Amino acid sequence: TFSIKGLYNCTADSYLAIFTITQMGKTQQETDSLVRAKTDFIKKALQQRGQEVEVFVDMISFIPIFEIEVTHKLFSKDTYNEIPKGFELKKNLHFRYTDPAVLEDLVSLCARQEIYDLVRVDYFIDDLEAKKAEMMARAETLLTKQMDRYQRLLGTDFGNSQKRLSDGFAMHYPLEQYQSYTAYCS
Numbered sequence: 001t002f003s004i005k006g007l008y009n010c011t012a013d014s015y016l017a018i019f020t021i022t023q024m025g026k027t028q029q030e031t032d033s034l035v036r037a038k039t040d041f042i043k044k045a046l047q048q049r050g051q052e053v054e055v056f057v058d059m060i061s062f063i064p065i066f067e068i069e070v071t072h073k074l075f076s077k078d079t080y081n082e083i084p085k086g087f088e089l090k091k092n093l094h095f096r097y098t099d100p101a102v103l104e105d106l107v108s109l110c111a112r113q114e115i116y117d118l119v120r121v122d123y124f125i126d127d128l129e130a131k132k133a134e135m136m137a138r139a140e141t142l143l144t145k146q147m148d149r150y151q152r153l154l155g156t157d158f159g160n161s162q163k164r165l166s167d168g169f170a171m172h173y174p175l176e177q178y179q180s181y182t183a184y185c186s
Contacts, residue, residue, distance in 0.1 A: 002146050004139045008131055012123035017103055019093045019110050020117040024065065024086055031062075031087045038113040039093065045109050053097045053106075060090035092119070123173050132169060139167070 021038060025031030039057055046053045066082040073079055093115070095106050103121065110116070125131065151158055 002143055002150075004142050004146070006135050006139055008135050010125060010131060012100070013126040014096060014098050014124045015100060015103070016122040016124065017095045017097075017106055018119040018122075019095075019106075019115050020060070020119055021089075021091045021093060021115050022117070023089045025089070026086045028062075028087055031089045035089055035091060038115065039091075041113055042093070042109050046105075049105065051097070051099075051102055051105065053095050053102060056094040056096070058092050058094065060092060062087065062089045064088075121174075135169075136167070 021035055023031055023035045023038075025034055039055075043055050046055070065085045065088050067085040069081050069083045071079045071081055093110070095102075097103075097106075107118065110118075147158055
């Protein structure tokens with residue numbers, strides 16, 4: 001049995017950082033304008049710094065918030081009624097960038113706007129198939145050298161031996177090395 005294992009530690013070509021905004025307000029317009037002001041500030045600051053960052057905003061939820069009011073009626077002890085208190089808006093901010101140092105700036109900019117919930121950072125590799133092919137070529141070279149060495153040491157020819165071959169890949173990203181994510185706000 002010959003076994004060849006390899007590890008290709010490559011840097012990411014691009015990154016995607018996702019932050020979650022949770023904003024409450026008394027009206028729909030107030031809640032939306034507060035979120036828009038935060039996202040506009042971050043976009044403007046990134047543009048002024050000249051950093052190449054693509055920004056995408058997507059909606060998670062926009063729900064009314066209620067509080068309970070107890071009313072006393074003549075024939076019942078207590079009645080609980082829901083009264084609109086305001087609105088809660090949740091959005092995701094997606095930042096796509098190529099320089100890993102940008103993440104520090106993003107964290108600072110978001111913190112200035114009271115956005116503290118960094119959900120995750122995804123790593124992207126552009127030409128993964130080429131990297132796999134390079135690994136396979138290196139593994140083939142190592143396997144050939146290993147077989148030649150054992151044939152020479154044992155004085156036998158493996159040409160007539162029964163052969164079985166299996167190969168596979170496993171990819172591990174830095175994100176997998178951390179504990180599972182739990183939202184700061186719920």
